[in-house]
Amino acid sequence: GESVGLHLPTLSVQEGDNSIINCAYSNSASDYFIWYKQESGKGPQFIIDIRSNMDKRQGQRVTVLLNKTVKHLSLQIAATQPGDSAVYFCAEGQAGTALIFGKGTTLSVSS
Amino acid sequence: GAGVSQSPSNKVTEKGKDVELRCDPISGHTALYWYRQSLGQGLEFLIYFQGNSAPDKSGLPSDRFSAERTGGSVSTLTIQRTQQEDSAVYLCASSPPTGTETQYFGPGTRLLVL
Numbered sequence: 429g430e431s432v433g434l435h436l437p438t439l440s441v442q443e444g445d446n447s448i449i450n451c452a453y454s455n456s457a458s459d460y461f462i463w464y465k466q467e468s469g470k471g472p473q474f475i476i477d478i479r480s481n482m483d484k485r486q487g488q489r490v491t492v493l494l495n496k497t498v499k500h501l502s503l504q505i506a507a508t509q510p511g512d513s514a515v516y517f518c519a520e521g522q523a524g525t526a527l528i529f530g531k532g533t534t535l536s537v538s539s
Numbered sequence: 540g541a542g543v544s545q546s547p548s549n550k551v552t553e554k555g556k557d558v559e560l561r562c563d564p565i566s567g568h569t570a571l572y573w574y575r576q577s578l579g580q581g582l583e584f585l586i587y588f589q590g591n592s593a594p595d596k597s598g599l600p601s602d603r604f605s606a607e608r609t610g611g612s613v614s615t616l617t618i619q620r621t622q623q624e625d626s627a628v629y630l631c632a633s634s635p636p637t638g639t640e641t642q643y644f645g646p647g648t649r650l651l652v653l
Contacts, residue, residue: 460640471543471630471644472582517581521640526572526584526598 440536447505449533451518454499458520462527463492463503467514475503475516505535513537541565543645545631551651552621560616560648564633571614572632572642573606582630588614621652 441447453461459480464472478485478492478501485492491504501518515534519527544563552558564571573585584598588608599605603621608614618625628649632642 462641464644469646471632471646474641474643477641519582523640524570524589526574526587526595527582527640527642528584529574529582531581 436533437531438534438536440538441508443508443510443537443539445508447503447508447512447535447537449503449505449516449518449535451501451503451530452499453501453518453520455520455528456499458522458528460521460523461492461494461501462519462521463490463501464517464519464529465512465514466517466532472517508535508537510537510539543631543633543643545629545645545648547648548646549649549651551653553653554623555620557617557619558621558650560618560629560650562614562616562631562633562645564612564614564631565635565643567635568633568643569611569636570634570642571608572634573614573616574630574632576628576630576647578627585616585629618650621650623652626650626652 462477463475465475466472476487476490476492478494483494489506493502513536515532517529517532519529521527546561569590571588574582576582586606587595603619606616628647630644630647632644634642
């Protein structure tokens with residue numbers, strides 16, 4: 429079946445560095461992609477989303493890049509802070525359907 | 540405003556017992572989703588409600604799992620004759636009327652079946 433996967437299960441960075449978390453997706457029909465952040469003991473928290481008619485979208489300290497040619501999605505976090513430590517999930521979907529989630533990348537930020 | 544709420548936050552039960560998990564979506568949100576997350580894993584879709592339409596039950600793992608949504612708002616996920624492999628975090632999400640796919644998640648219910 430269709431699935432969304434992440435390239436690396438863990439990523440360790442130093443405070444102040446820029447972080448890049450990658451994700452590969454397989455469903456060409458997906459037209460909506462989301463990044464979620466999940467802290468221990470909490471539900472996933474929406475970070476940023478992007479539609480398939482875009483290739484880049486910026487938020488506060490975060491940027492999502494979409495490459496439809498190779499079905500690749502990335503999340504860039506600028507000036508990573510200890511509070512950014514969490515598990516990051518990418519998800520793909522279409523209007524009116526449940527999201528398909530990857531397994532997640534654990535980001536660890538050390539001071 | 541208030542986010543998605545779920546209750547109980549934690550539930551410990553014995554194998555074979557039935558459990559009910561509750562979700563209160565964000566007011567005005569017409570879509571409601573249930574997911575399951577096993578330890579260290581991603582989210583597994585269970586069931587999806589959209590307005591008054593018939594729910595999408597394609598993700599329910601067995602007939603021991605069922606869900607209902609009363610009055611287009613509160614939803615209850617019921618697991619009958621629980622098994623140890625049902626132990627997981629059960630997450631509920633809701634999204635606004637058509638026009639956005641962003642789903643907002645509750646804190647989850649941590650279910651442990653002994």
